[in-house]
Amino acid sequence: MKNVSIALLGCGTVGKGVVELLKMNGALIEEQLDTHLAIKYILVRNVDKYKDARLPETIHVTDDFADIINDDDVEIVIEVMGSADFAKICIEECFRKGKSVVSANKDVIADYGIPLLKLAHEHGADFQFEASVAGGIPVVRPMYSSLNSNKIEEIIGIMNGTTNFILTGMTDRELSYEEALAEAQAKGYAEADPTNDISGYDAARKIAILATLGFHSYVTFTDVSVEGIERITKDDIMHAKAMGYRIKLLAVARQEDDGISLAVHPAFIRKDHPLANVGDAYNAVYVRGNCVGDVMFYGQGAGALPTASAVVSDVMNVIQHVNNDMTGKRPYLWRNAEIKDAGEIKTPYYIRMIAANAPGVLSSISGIFARHAISIRSLIQKDETKELAEIVILVDSSANGVVKTALEEIKELPCIDCLCGAVRLIEV
Known part of the structure; x- marks a missing residue:
C-alpha cells in the first residue's frame, strides 16, 4: 500500500476536524485509494498551546514552515489557517516545490484564485478548494x-x-x-x-x-x-x-x-x-x-466535520490525480469579465416609509417614481396615527441606481417622516 505524507497548516476548528475525520474514516479512505494518508506536520503559531491537544503521537507540531516546505516526503499540504497574506505566501511556496495544496481559505481564493491556479499549473501541482464555499456542500x-x-x-x-x-x-x-x-x-x-x-x-x-x-x-x-x-x-x-x-x-x-x-x-x-x-x-x-x-x-455550510469532509475529499482527488499522472494538467479557461455596474442591475423593490397622513402625499411619491420611469406594482397604506401613515410599495424591475436616486428625492419631501427600508425582490 502506498503512503502519502500530509502537512496541515492550522489546527483550529477545521484543522481538528481533518484530524478527527482521518481517524474516523481512515480505513474507508485507504480502501478506496489503496493509499495510507498520514499527517506528518501541523503548523501552528504557538506550539505550547498544543501540548495537551491529544493529537496522534506521529504528528510533529511545529511553528516553522521551513520544516514542511523542505521535507520532500510531504506531497500534499492542507491550508486551513484563515489568514490571507501568510496563507498565500505558504501556498505559493508549496507550488514552487511541486507540492499540491488543498485549501478552505475563501479570502485567499476569492482574491488570488486565478494567479494561484496558474502557478500550480506551471509547477505540475494541484490546487483544490471545495471547502472554501459552503463548507461540506459539494458545489x-x-x-x-x-x-x-x-x-x-x-x-x-x-x-x-x-x-x-x-x-x-x-x-x-x-x-x-x-x-x-x-x-x-x-x-x-x-x-x-x-x-x-x-x-x-x-x-x-x-x-x-x-x-x-x-x-x-x-x-x-x-x-x-x-x-x-x-x-x-x-x-x-x-x-x-x-x-x-x-x-x-x-x-x-x-x-x-x-x-x-x-x-x-x-x-x-x-x-x-x-x-x-x-x-x-x-x-x-x-x-x-x-x-x-x-x-x-x-x-x-460550516462546522468541523462537514468542512473537513470537503477538505479530505479534495485530498483524495489529488491522490487520484497523482496515481493517474494527471497532477497539475487540467487546463483552465479564463476570460476577462465584463462586470456590470451595480447601479445598472435591475430588480423589483419593496419600499417602506412613514409619511404624513394627509391628502396629496401619495401623489407626491408616485410623481417622483413616474419621473424616473419606475412603475408601481402595488401600494398599501396603513394608518399609524391620525398624523402618520405607514406606506408599503412594490415597484417593478428598475435599475438600482435609478431607484436609489428616486428614494433620495422622496426622502427630502416634507411629508416623509422616515424612509424605513428598501429591499430587492428576487424573482426566479
Missing part, C-alpha cells in the same frame, strides 16, 4: 466538472450560516434583529464582531469564487456589490410574510449578454421557492444552466 467541483457542459446563466445562494440563522429566528420566532444576533453569538454561529458575516462580505467572497468557476471569468471579491442585513427589521419580515415572501441574504451572480452582475444583499424571495425554506445555519446554492435547467445544492 465548487460541480462548477468546473459535473456542470461544465452547460453555460451557467445564474447562481443564487444562501452562503452564510450566521445571517441565515438570524433571519430564520426573525421570521419563525418573531425575534428582533438584535435578539437574533445575540442568540447567534451565544450559540457560536456569530463572532463577537460579526461584521464579516452580517455585512455580507463572507458571502461576497464565496459568490466571487463560484462565478469565476461557473462563468470561466476572472472575477474577484472587489467586483461584488455588497449590502448586509443590519437594516432589516421585524416590520420588514412581517410585510414579507404577509405578501408571500421570506427575506434571505442572497449572493447573486448572473451571466447575460451585456456582462456579469455580482451582488450580495437581503432579498424578498417567494416562500414556495426552495431557497426560501433553507433555515437556521444551513446553506444552499441554486444554479441554472442552459441545458440542465435548475439544480440546488443544500447542506451544512
Whole structure:
C-alpha cells in the first residue's frame, strides 16, 4: 500500500476536524485509494498551546514552515489557517516545490484564485478548494466538472450560516434583529464582531469564487456589490410574510449578454421557492444552466466535520490525480469579465416609509417614481396615527441606481417622516 505524507497548516476548528475525520474514516479512505494518508506536520503559531491537544503521537507540531516546505516526503499540504497574506505566501511556496495544496481559505481564493491556479499549473501541482464555499456542500467541483457542459446563466445562494440563522429566528420566532444576533453569538454561529458575516462580505467572497468557476471569468471579491442585513427589521419580515415572501441574504451572480452582475444583499424571495425554506445555519446554492435547467445544492455550510469532509475529499482527488499522472494538467479557461455596474442591475423593490397622513402625499411619491420611469406594482397604506401613515410599495424591475436616486428625492419631501427600508425582490 502506498503512503502519502500530509502537512496541515492550522489546527483550529477545521484543522481538528481533518484530524478527527482521518481517524474516523481512515480505513474507508485507504480502501478506496489503496493509499495510507498520514499527517506528518501541523503548523501552528504557538506550539505550547498544543501540548495537551491529544493529537496522534506521529504528528510533529511545529511553528516553522521551513520544516514542511523542505521535507520532500510531504506531497500534499492542507491550508486551513484563515489568514490571507501568510496563507498565500505558504501556498505559493508549496507550488514552487511541486507540492499540491488543498485549501478552505475563501479570502485567499476569492482574491488570488486565478494567479494561484496558474502557478500550480506551471509547477505540475494541484490546487483544490471545495471547502472554501459552503463548507461540506459539494458545489465548487460541480462548477468546473459535473456542470461544465452547460453555460451557467445564474447562481443564487444562501452562503452564510450566521445571517441565515438570524433571519430564520426573525421570521419563525418573531425575534428582533438584535435578539437574533445575540442568540447567534451565544450559540457560536456569530463572532463577537460579526461584521464579516452580517455585512455580507463572507458571502461576497464565496459568490466571487463560484462565478469565476461557473462563468470561466476572472472575477474577484472587489467586483461584488455588497449590502448586509443590519437594516432589516421585524416590520420588514412581517410585510414579507404577509405578501408571500421570506427575506434571505442572497449572493447573486448572473451571466447575460451585456456582462456579469455580482451582488450580495437581503432579498424578498417567494416562500414556495426552495431557497426560501433553507433555515437556521444551513446553506444552499441554486444554479441554472442552459441545458440542465435548475439544480440546488443544500447542506451544512460550516462546522468541523462537514468542512473537513470537503477538505479530505479534495485530498483524495489529488491522490487520484497523482496515481493517474494527471497532477497539475487540467487546463483552465479564463476570460476577462465584463462586470456590470451595480447601479445598472435591475430588480423589483419593496419600499417602506412613514409619511404624513394627509391628502396629496401619495401623489407626491408616485410623481417622483413616474419621473424616473419606475412603475408601481402595488401600494398599501396603513394608518399609524391620525398624523402618520405607514406606506408599503412594490415597484417593478428598475435599475438600482435609478431607484436609489428616486428614494433620495422622496426622502427630502416634507411629508416623509422616515424612509424605513428598501429591499430587492428576487424573482426566479
